[in-house]
Amino acid sequence: MNVIGKVTVLPQLPPSIARLSELAYNLYWSWTPHAQALYSELDPQVWENFGQNPVRTLLEVPQARLDEVATDKGYQTRYKAVMADFDAYMNLKKTWASKNAPEMKPVAYFSMEYGFHESLPIYSGGLGVLAGDHCKSASDLGLPFTAVGMLFHQGYFRQLFDKDGWQNEAYDEMDLTTLPITPARTPDGQEARVSVRIGNREIQVRVWNLIIGRIRVLLLDTNVPENSEEDRKLTARLYGGNQELRVQQYVLLGVAGIRALRALEVPAAVYHMNEGHAALLGLERIREDVEKGLDFRTALETVASSTLFTTHTPVAAGNDAFAYDLMDRYLADWPALLSTTREELYELARHDQNWDGQTVPAFSMTVFALRMSRAANGVSELHGEVSRDMWKFLYPGAEAEEVPIGHVTNGAHNLTFTSQAMRDLLSTVLPKDWTERLEDEQMWKAVDQLSDAQLSNVQLETKREMIAFIRVRMREQMLRNGAGAADVAATDSLMDENALTIGFARRFATYKRATLLFRDRERLARIVNNPERPVQFVFAGKAHPADNPGKAFIQEIYKMSQEPEFRGKIVILENYDMNVARHLVQGVDIWLNNPRRPLEASGTSGMKASFNGSPNFSVLDGWWREGYDGTNGWPIGEEREYADLNVQDDADAYSLYQTLEDDIVPRYYGEAKGEDSWAYSVRRSIETVSPRFSMQRQVIDYVQKFYLPLGTRGQEVAANGSAQAHAIAGWKTWVRQQWPYTSLSAHAELPATCHPGQTAPISASVNPAGISLDELRVEAVLSRAGHLTRFELENRGDGTFSADVPLAESGLYSVGVRMIPEMDGLSNELEAGLIKWATAR
Incomplete structure (x- = not known):
């Protein structure tokens, strides 16, 4: 058709559900599954076809359907409950900020x-x-x-x-x-x-x-x-x-x-x-x-x-x-x-x-x-x-x-990524206002009151939802690529809800090492094909359009998933987005992350899995270095860096396989009680990660x-017209101009050996090149075991500075003296970016 113009015909919402439009234009709904359900109920197919978009759903649903739900008592009850929660949220006066940062x-x-x-x-x-x-x-x-x-x-x-x-x-x-x-x-x-x-x-x-x-x-x-x-x-x-x-x-x-x-x-x-x-x-x-x-x-x-x-x-x-x-x-x-x-x-x-x-x-x-x-x-x-x-x-x-x-x-926004089923379960043991106190670590100890059966039932429910989602996505992909009828039909039985399921989803940058799992293919095949204790993996992720090495990683996993020993055990989903992410973090049993340490600045996907009771299995990099406590998941490799990347990959892959075989798989399939049980790991992942790595804690x-x-x-x-800024700028200009002409020499009377508690006399002589001596900090710097201790020398008023510097601990010290310009009002002592180290005299 030759398009000469477009017009959008807006729906006429019946008065009893008129605020659906207001809610659609506030992304409060994006972390409120009950609000999303109001739109998906109008037409589940439209909701899914248009990316779970409330505005588009209201545009696409026939007027007759809107009129129908407007008189449906069940829908009306759910609608009123959602709108009451929405109004309470929007009108809350005693927020965290009003109580804790009113002057912000x-x-x-x-x-x-x-x-x-x-x-x-x-x-x-x-x-x-x-x-x-x-x-x-x-x-x-x-x-x-x-x-x-x-x-x-x-x-x-x-x-x-x-x-x-x-x-x-x-x-x-x-x-x-x-x-x-x-x-x-x-x-x-x-x-x-x-x-x-x-x-x-x-x-x-x-x-x-x-x-x-x-x-x-x-x-x-x-x-x-x-x-x-x-x-x-x-x-x-x-x-x-x-x-x-x-x-x-x-x-x-x-x-x-x-x-x-x-x-x-x-x-x-x-x-x-x-x-x-x-x-x-x-x-x-x-x-x-x-x-x-x-x-x-x-x-x-x-x-x-x-x-x-x-x-x-x-x-x-x-x-x-x-x-x-x-x-x-x-x-x-x-x-x-x-x-x-x-x-x-x-x-x-x-x-x-x-x-x-x-x-x-x-x-x-x-x-x-x-x-x-x-x-x-x-x-x-x-x-x-x-x-x-x-x-x-x-x-x-x-x-x-x-x-x-x-x-x-x-951190991560708990309510966006925690399944409604898990939220409902948590609400049975956490206080009524728990969603406003997500950062409260003490509060989360109530998770201990949840029974093993309660946790496993909720996790099985979300796992089934994830598997159903994966099957639909894989079927669509195969049909688009012209797969045979047998392959398309096989998607109906893809993945086993009773098998240990491990998820890996993130950007396919090469340093994230998505293919590390396949380093020893034979060993992996034995792990996934154990008839009594099977393991299955689901991958997802995008490579940047210009990142061919990242795309090659995706292709390698895809091809591996087609090999006979891995078919049905390894799945890689296309078009990783927040919808895929939610399904995976809510549905897998374990979250895998194996970046090349220390290149993972933080990572957050593992936090989201832990909100849903899926323990982390990760390299001790980024957030997991702080989050791992020995009970809430498992580490991969050692807390160190390597000069040889191949050695690092070998070591981390070996650790990955060994931990899977010796710790994770036996615990998941075992029937132990107490601290040796799978449910204990689930509880610990929820109660330790949810508060410490909540976005609420991060923003606070x-x-x-x-x-x-x-x-x-x-x-x-x-x-006052940036008076202090003017003073700082002028001072920096002057100090930087004079700095090349300053000089510093120092002398330290250091015995060959001494005992803790003794002191060492250190003196320094300064040529300030016109800079006021009161604007120069001269200090001794003691380096011991990679850590610095600083001790300010006293200004004697004639260009000399000295002090008896204590040697508090045993060990080998390296001693130096340096000079830093300082003035009141700087944001930090290195703001001027000037340091001069002394020569020996």
Whole structure:
């Protein structure tokens, strides 16, 4: 047909169910299965066919069916119960924030991707789902919080396997009229539009509202008639283009995102950059302050004082760095707008790269984000350690443990991923308000009151649902690829509900080692084909469209699943999304994760499985290094790194097989009671992981560690026309100018041996090159067993510093003396990035 126009005919909801439309436009339903059931009951086939999307379901269901349920007493009862819960949630006044952080200032949270629900596919994987969960818990806790992101019209790709198991990508254009979004409107009622200059083009950006419980997300969209065809594609695909496109998208997210907040008069005092994609928001915030009359360096200090940066990966590919000439194409106007030079601006992002055998300066989004913020964190304890070591070159002379990058270990949104059956069971032993106290570890001890039978019955129910889902998906895949009738029919009996079932689902990045399980094929075949104690595996995951090695891993597993000894024992599902993820984390018995340590920054899928009573079986990396306590799952390999990757793979594969054979399989099929039983492992996984790795705990950590302090400091630094920012900027300029001319020498009277408690006289002589001695901290640094102890030397007033430094513990000490510039009001003692170590005298 020659389409000349489109019209959306909205349903006429009967008064008794009129609020179904209101609920459909608030993603509260995405973590409320009873709310979802109201829509699926209208037409289960429509609900499934259109990605479990309430808005689309209401559009597709015939008026007669709406009229029918409006008079159905059972439906009315369920509808009223859901709406009562929804109203209670939305109108709750005594939230966690009101009781524990009433002085908290509003937060603006920026992320490239968000995973709220599969019907809004503007996420690719863990980063987006984490951002979505962060928003959900910000709502649950009652935070003053607004998120900013992009509305990708084609989202991330839909994954299709061909008959040989090779991943192909399909991109579907979303119909915005069927999404739970509405045009954002300015205070005077106009549709919100902002513009941003990218290169030599002025691009118009439409802003959409997405409501997540009590908070909102602003989504940026360039697909408007005023823009050229190319510019309309800037918000077409997530991670779908080349470096040129990515840079333009980052300008759009950062600059247009800030302008959207301003156009809508959304208050923000703290700015949280979720990964380096959002780093360019600092450009626009500095421009605003420069326009008000501040100089560049004062504006930089003002902006950075209220900014938090979260880094998510130690993998090089996840830390974008761009050639200067590429950045010139899109940032050429910015130095003038900021009243600075190109050199000074780019130096804030400089990270030298080895490209084609040559060292060249590059514009690193991660470095820029670190320099544009005064607080930074990794996403697990180990990742914090790795990040401090990875970025310590930004603080020459500092040891890794001193680098000012902290950590907040990731969590997951319990209610999004815990099955309704498990939630109902938990409600029988947990207090009435348990969903508001998810982080309360003491509360979760009540799980001990659940009987073995109660737990196994619920888990069998969700396992059956997962198996039914897998069979439908595999049948669809086989029919599409022209499989024979026998193969299609075999899907009806695929997987055994009584067999130990292990799940593995995540991005197919090669460091996640999806194929490690197949390292010893014969041994694996014996494990899965044991007639008395069979084991089966289900895999799912997407590789980035440009990641052929990752696609090869998918194909290898697919082909392995077709081998006679593994047919029906190994299954790999296509099109991994949040729907697949929910089915798997709710249905498997064990969650497998075997990344190459220490490259897994955190990982969250295993947490979600544990919420449902599925213990983790994982390498001690990311969150599991903190989560494993010896009772709630099993480790793979040792807590160490390897110089030889093949040796590491061999060792970890051996550990995987041995633990499966000797510990997991016997426990699952055994009939032991008490602490040796399978039910004990299930209980321990629920009660230890649910509170500690809840998204509620994670967001509370962000509030207490970062949002509250940054809100206070940002306000102080910006007060009185940014007087403190001006003082800090001026001091840094002066100290950095003079630093090369300073000198430091030291002498230590160290005996060959001594006893704990003795002291060592240490003295130092300083040439301050005009810097006040009161602004120099001179300290002895004792390194013992890889840990630093610092002891400040006393200023004698004549350029000499000295102290008797205690040697408290036995052991071998290395002793040094160093000098650090300091002033009141800095965010941390290494903020100036200057350290000078003494020469011996």
